[in-house]
Amino acid sequence: MIITIKYFGLIAEVTNQSEESIDFSGRLISDLLNTLYAKYPDLKNKDFQVAQNQELVSESTEITGQELALLPPFSGG
């Protein structure tokens, strides 16, 4: 399926874009992360969380096809 991933802050600097769509056949967030680590090796040593449908999820969460985002540490306020 085609999934869309948004990137923010430091993560968008590593991927050099704020959003991309990829054709992805894996099942879990961890599968997606492995795909992204292969594409962007520098991601491996960065601190970030994953959101699906605007809620934080763990690596063992199943991908539903809803909006995904890689979020670096929050620094609002």
Added chain:
Amino acid sequence: MTDKKPKNVFKQGAISSEFIGESIAKHQTKTSIGAHNIFLGQVRADVIDGKTVTAIEYTAYEDMANAKFDEIRETAFEKFELTCMHIYHSLGVVKAGEICLFVFVSSPKRKVVFKALEYIVEEIKAQVPVFGKEIFEDDSHQWKKNM
């Protein structure tokens, strides 16, 4: 979660003292209020490795952030006896010394507003996907992390 679209908390650029003053003035007609409490987040000119921060440029995952602000607002209304509550956060460049976060709570009683304000500000820092890029005087930058 309700079906209604969350309110937009974000304002482009710094939050002006005029805007804050007007927000206070608007509450003069709400005479059940006995106490207001206000938090203002100000951009600090930190010195890191000998370089001074001149501004922070804020970006956000806006849809998720507005939904989180909404959740925080609803939880605060459940937990505390508040008459009203307003939250504004900057996006884009805010210079050192300018205001980037304005939280305003009002209640009939003073004790409530002290507790409510601390709760809301701490939740914002921990839960809301806003990202601050600290810009130094030589135009280099680093990404801020909330402690």
